[in-house]
Amino acid sequence: AQKITQTQPGMFVQEKEAVTLDCTYDTSDQSYGLFWYKQPSSGEMIFLIYQGSYDEQNATEGRYSLNFQKARKSANLVISASQLGDSAMYFCAMRDSNYQLIWGAGTKLIIKP
Amino acid sequence: GAVVSQHPSRVICKSGTSVKIECRSLDFQATTMFWYRQFPKQSLMLMATSNEGSKATYEQGVEKDKFLINHASLTLSTLTVTSAHPEDSSFYICSAAGGEGNQPQHFGDGTRLSIL
Numbered sequence: 001a002q003k004i005t006q007t008q009p010g011m012f013v014q015e016k017e018a019v020t021l022d023c024t025y026d027t028s029d030q031s032y033g034l035f036w037y038k039q040p041s042s043g044e045m046i047f048l049i050y051q052g053s054y055d056e057q058n059a060t061e062g063r064y065s066l067n068f069q070k071a072r073k074s075a076n077l078v079i080s081a082s083q084l085g086d087s088a089m090y091f092c093a094m095r096d097s098n099y100q101l102i103w104g105a106g107t108k109l110i111i112k113p
Numbered sequence: 114g115a116v117v118s119q120h121p122s123r124v125i126c127k128s129g130t131s132v133k134i135e136c137r138s139l140d141f142q143a144t145t146m147f148w149y150r151q152f153p154k155q156s157l158m159l160m161a162t163s164n165e166g167s168k169a170t171y172e173q174g175v176e177k178d179k180f181l182i183n184h185a186s187l188t189l190s191t192l193t194v195t196s197a198h199p200e201d202s203s204f205y206i207c208s209a210a211g212g213e214g215n216q217p218q219h220f221g222d223g224t225r226l227s228i229l
Binding site (some may be wrong): 035042043044045046047048069091098099100101103104105106 | 145147155156157201206210216218219220221222223225
């Protein structure tokens with residue numbers, strides 16, 4: 001069965017430090033996509049970064065990068081130089097062959113000043 | 114970037130009322146729209162998938178007569194919660210996808226529904 005696992009329910013990080021949010025996945029599909037979304041307390045879901053299963057390079061978008069280790073089935077999100085505005089829930093998701101997203105349970109990230 | 118507008122953002126109404134939530138893709142054609150429900154401190158739960166011009170596909174356990182979905186055009190999908198009761202109170206959020214494999218789902222800002 002397809003599954004996304006986020007093992008960190010919550011994290012506290014000092015402002016300006018880098019933070020890694022863990023995500024592992026399970027799928028038998030050869031082609032799949034991995035996404036990270038940010039959800040602030042206001043509720044909207046903000047797309048951060050995408051990694052395709054056939055992409056050889058790790059995806060990067062500004063301060064966000066995705067540490068994709070296919071053999072280990074992990075797709076960790078790395079946020080460099082964290083800011084107070086990064087405090088939010090972060091969800092890892094995988095797109096299945098029906099274009100539906102399978103969601104992890106989320107990690108609540110709190111940046112301390 | 115792609116913009117999805119969801120309206121209304123907040124609804125408070127009496128038990129027995131039907132509530133319609135609109136989801137519009139403003140600058141792209143959404144071949145598929147998704148409706149989610151989110152309980153506090155939990156992840157998103159997919160309710161249904163809708164494709165323009167066809168009936169929505171509901172997830173197991175979601176009552177299609179309770180949660181009516183209409184996807185009338187490539188830019189508009191609506192979710193109607195019929196005869197809402199307090200247990201229907203939740204955060205409902207829609208997303209839209211253009212169909213390309215590497216394109217993300219773009220989300221509306223969500224609707225907080227409170228049934229008194």
